[in-house]
Structure formats: C-alpha cells, structure tokens
Amino acid sequence: MRREIYRFDRYFYFFLKGVAICLPLLLIGIGGFLLNASLPSIHQFGFDFLGTKIWDPARDNYGILAFVFGTLISSLIAILIAAPLSIFTALFLTEVASRRLQKSASFIIEMLAAIPSVVYGLWGIYVLAPFLRVYVEPFLGKTLGFLPLFQGPSYGVGMLAAGIILSIMIIPTITAVTKEVFLSIPNSYREAAMALGATRWEVIKMAVIKTGSAGILGAVILGLGRALGETMAVTMVIGNRSDISISLFAPGQSMSSVIANEYSEATSSLHISALLEIGLVLFLITFFINSLARVFVWRASLRGSTR
Amino acid sequence: MSSLSEQMEHTFRLRNLKSYCMLAMIVLAFVVSALPLFAVFAHIIKLGFSALNFDFFTKLPAPVGESGGGLANALLGTAILVGIASVIGIPWGVSIGIYLSEYGKSKTASVVRFCVDMLVSIPSIVVGLFIYELIVIPMKGFSANAGGVALSILMIPTIARTTEEILKLIPAHVREAGLGLGIPRWKVTLFIIVRGSLMPISTGVILAISRVAGETAPLLFTALSSRFWFDGFNKPIASLSVQIFNYAISPFEDWQSQAWGGALLLVLFVFVVNLSVRILLLRTNTSKGKQI
Numbered sequence A: 001m002r003r004e005i006y007r008f009d010r011y012f013y014f015f016l017k018g019v020a021i022c023l024p025l026l027l028i029g030i031g032g033f034l035l036n037a038s039l040p041s042i043h044q045f046g047f048d049f050l051g052t053k054i055w056d057p058a059r060d061n062y063g064i065l066a067f068v069f070g071t072l073i074s075s076l077i078a079i080l081i082a083a084p085l086s087i088f089t090a091l092f093l094t095e096v097a098s099r100r101l102q103k104s105a106s107f108i109i110e111m112l113a114a115i116p117s118v119v120y121g122l123w124g125i126y127v128l129a130p131f132l133r134v135y136v137e138p139f140l141g142k143t144l145g146f147l148p149l150f151q152g153p154s155y156g157v158g159m160l161a162a163g164i165i166l167s168i169m170i171i172p173t174i175t176a177v178t179k180e181v182f183l184s185i186p187n188s189y190r191e192a193a194m195a196l197g198a199t200r201w202e203v204i205k206m207a208v209i210k211t212g213s214a215g216i217l218g219a220v221i222l223g224l225g226r227a228l229g230e231t232m233a234v235t236m237v238i239g240n241r242s243d244i245s246i247s248l249f250a251p252g253q254s255m256s257s258v259i260a261n262e263y264s265e266a267t268s269s270l271h272i273s274a275l276l277e278i279g280l281v282l283f284l285i286t287f288f289i290n291s292l293a294r295v296f297v298w299r300a301s302l303r304g305s306t307r
Numbered sequence B: 001m002s003s004l005s006e007q008m009e010h011t012f013r014l015r016n017l018k019s020y021c022m023l024a025m026i027v028l029a030f031v032v033s034a035l036p037l038f039a040v041f042a043h044i045i046k047l048g049f050s051a052l053n054f055d056f057f058t059k060l061p062a063p064v065g066e067s068g069g070g071l072a073n074a075l076l077g078t079a080i081l082v083g084i085a086s087v088i089g090i091p092w093g094v095s096i097g098i099y100l101s102e103y104g105k106s107k108t109a110s111v112v113r114f115c116v117d118m119l120v121s122i123p124s125i126v127v128g129l130f131i132y133e134l135i136v137i138p139m140k141g142f143s144a145n146a147g148g149v150a151l152s153i154l155m156i157p158t159i160a161r162t163t164e165e166i167l168k169l170i171p172a173h174v175r176e177a178g179l180g181l182g183i184p185r186w187k188v189t190l191f192i193i194v195r196g197s198l199m200p201i202s203t204g205v206i207l208a209i210s211r212v213a214g215e216t217a218p219l220l221f222t223a224l225s226s227r228f229w230f231d232g233f234n235k236p237i238a239s240l241s242v243q244i245f246n247y248a249i250s251p252f253e254d255w256q257s258q259a260w261g262g263a264l265l266l267v268l269f270v271f272v273v274n275l276s277v278r279i280l281l282l283r284t285n286t287s288k289g290k291q292i
Helices: A002-045 A065-096 A099-114 A117-144 A159-183 A187-195 A200-209 A213-229 A232-237 A255-265 A269-306 B002-051 B054-058 B072-102 B107-120 B124-139 B144-168 B172-180 B185-196 B198-213 B240-248 B253-291
Strands: none
Touching (some): A002 A269, A002 B072, A002 B124, A002 B144, A065 A099, A065 A159, A065 A200, A065 A213, A065 A255, A065 B002, A099 A159, A099 B002, A099 B253, A117 A159, A117 A232, A117 B002, A117 B240, A159 A213, A159 A232, A187 A200, A213 B124, A232 A255, A255 A269, A269 B124, B054 B072, B072 B107, B072 B198, B072 B240, B107 B144, B124 B144, B185 B198, B240 B253
C-alpha cells in the first residue's frame, strides 16, 4: 500500500528528466542538421569558404570573408559604444540611484531589450540613417577625415549605422548582467573602502569595478555574442553590399544579413548549402563566445557567493 | 605642518572634484542609454498613429499600386503562430524549469542548464535555418506549423530559466513540510511548489510570449509570408513582424506608413505587457510581504 502511493514519484521524475534531456538533443540536432546540410558546400570549397571574399550566386562561387568582416566590424563598433555606456549605466542603477529611481530606471533599460529587432530596423532606415547621412557622417569626415576610417561618401546606411543600432540593442544585455555582478558584491567591500576615506568614485572604482571585473568582461562578451547573431535590424541598415571597405561609412553585409536577404531567392542547391554553412559558422561562433561568457560570469558570481 | 595640511586639503579637493565629475558621467551614461528608447517611441507614435484606422485592422493588404488595405491577416497570423509556439513551448519550458529546480543537482541537470544558457542566446536566424532543414524541406513547403515550431524553440529556454529561478526562491522547509506529511513528491511539486508560484511563472510565460511575438528572422523562411487570410496550418502564413520588414524595405510610401502602424502596434503590445506584468508582480510581492 505504501509503495503504491509513491510509485508515481518515479514516473514523474523520469517524465521530467526525459523532457529535459530533449534540450541537449535539440542543441546537438541544430548543429547536426546544419552540418549535414552544408556538406556539399564544405566539400566544394573547403577552407577557401572562409578565406575568399567572392560571393557570386550567378556562377555558384562562394566565399564569406566579406560577411565575416562585416559581422566583426559592426559588432566591434557596437561593443566600443555599448560597453562603457552599459557599465556606467549599471553603476548608476546599483550605486548612485535611489531605490525608487532604480526601479523605473531599470524598467526603461529593460524596455530597450523588449522592443523587437524589426522595429529597430525600421527606425534605423527612416530615422537613424538619414540623421547619420546629413549630420554625423559629414561632421566626422570633416574633423577626423584624416583617418581612412572616416573617409568616403556618406550613404547613411552602412557599417556605422549597423554598429550604432547594434549598440542600442546590446546595452540592456550588458547592463543587466553587469548589474547582477555589482549587486552580488558584498556591502562590506564598499564599507571598507569608505572607512579608508575614499570618495564616492573611489569606492566605486576600488570596491565595485575592480571586484566585478571578471563579471564585467563576461557581460561584455555576452553582449558581443548577441551582436554577432543579430539579424533583422542589421539587415535593414547595413546597406547590403558584399565588399570589404575600410571606411565605416561604406555599406557592407553581415553573415546573418546575407542569409536573411538571399534565402528565399536561392535556387541552386549549392547556394542554399552555402547559406546554411554561414548559419553553421554563426552557430559555432556564438556557441563559443557564449560559453566563454558563461565561464566568466559564473566565476564572478561564484566568488561573490563564497566570500 | 600647515603646508602639509594645506596639501592634504588640496588633494582632497581634487579627489572630490574627480568624484563629482565621474558621478556626473555615470548619470550622463544612463541618460544616453535611455535616449534611444524615447527616440524610437516618439517616432513610432508620430509616424505610426496616422496609419491606424478601421481598414488597418479589418482588411487584407492592398495589391501593389493600390492604396488602402490593412494588415488584418498579419495580425491574425501572428496570433496563430504565437498560439502554436505556446502550445509546444509553455508545457515543455515549464517542465524543464521544474526539473532544473527540483532535481537540479545531478550532472544531467547541469548539462541541461548549460544547454538552456546556450539556447537563450542562440541567434534566432540559426533556429530558422534549422527548422527549414527539419520541417520545411521534408514537408516540401513553408507552413504555419514550421513558423510556430521555430518560435517555440526560442520560447522554451526563456520559460525554463525563469521557472527555475522562481521555484528556487521557495524555501526548502516548504518542501520538507509537504514530504513530512507523507505526500508523494510529485504531488508536493505540482500542488504545493508549482501551484504556489503560478502567478510569477505565468508572468514569465507572458513575457516570453511578448518577446516571441516580435521575432522576425526565424519566420522569414519557415512561415514565409502571405497576402491572404489564414489557409491551413501547412500553408504559408502572414505575420505582423515579417510584414513590417517587407513593407519597410519596399519603395511605396503607403506601405512604409503601414509598417510604422504595425511597429506601433507591436511596441504598444510589448510595452503594455511588460508594464502590467511589472505592476502585477509588485502587487503580489507586497501583499505576500504583509502576510508573512
């Protein structure tokens, strides 16, 4: 009689475990399916796929160097803008703002993450790109034009626009993780710094930023991972020209944007396979970046909890 | 002696000045980060409001060259896609969350947790490609089902994670009390632990739904798009987000204006959901605090 009651416990456990184990299988399945589908392209091009910049669907000749370049540069611009802003914003939320202000301020930053990417793209095309073309890019050309980065005609859409849109989209990610890291730092650290006679900024610098540095790094890497894979907004503002140009004003193409642009029009099977191989590369890169970020964030939070 | 104290006074003033400067920078950084939200809101309301009229909610898209028409089929399509995604994603995600919080110390659980983390941050377009290979090619066609499944994959890890975090907040003595009464563990888990947190879990689910409703990239080549009404689960289906994308990059002003209208609806939906969830959570938290 006793056993009868508790027998269902085991079924319950096995059910939950079975459902949960589907998740690793799903992840392996994603990698496996993408690998399987990109085999024709891998056989055809080998490592040249990553190293050449000729992308010619008409002649079935594919190399993705230009797209890798576009993805890396736009994400790099995004990180350069977003990382300092996010870290300081997280400091504002945890160290400076009053408790009441903190709640509404956090909500504003979280809303940035909730806006769909296609809406950012729409805003990017019709508001940000014209603004860049008319005001920002001519100004940068005039003041910093001696650098090759800021030369050439301004189109509005291009690497710079993509980078700025991406930075807006990853600010909430980096801010949220950095905030968690800062909150996990014990108050005794701050009090110790205060007791030494530190000013408010010195407390922040010594007790908060230094202690949380590993976590901050993890947060920034997590933001990078998000920027690398972001599709819609980038597709809409990057300009879609598969070429490598040193100027930030020039239009480009990212790995995700080329998939979004060409997938529905791809006819030859090699073209589809090449697009799927881009997806595979993207999957592997983000997988690596995100595991790296996880190690850093995990370490930081672990240290916070053991001390 | 006086020179030393003067010196200290001097450095102290400098340090204080630096502190104030940096604090000002911190406040400024927040303002700059928050600015895009208000800019996006302002433009969407300004440009989108004029596009919203009765036709927008009731009519099909007008053919190229004709003015008027609406996005009714896209609105319905998004609801259907999100419905399919919820049917698959909610039970699956919640179950994984329960597993991770109640049986979360095993090695399997940490592998699953790692996979949840990886799937949360997987590029959504990669999920689209996966579903294309898994469903669209074998079924020989774009379909509502494929789009819904793609969205469900994006939903599962978010729901699993929030559910786990919510259930972990319940103190161990609640479980022990239940088990101590001789109640089987599955009953303790379902009728005490999960039922007690039904409110926060469902808010997490609603947030996941609102996030998935705006997804575009995984739908591009799974659900595709359509200019007609819903036509069965194995046919292409229109969605608000894909329609916004198609209209945004089109050269017609009428369509662009409708894209802004659609964006206004989408953002309004997300905003209202986020705000109400927050208010709801705040209220339950404070009432609980008073009870205990």
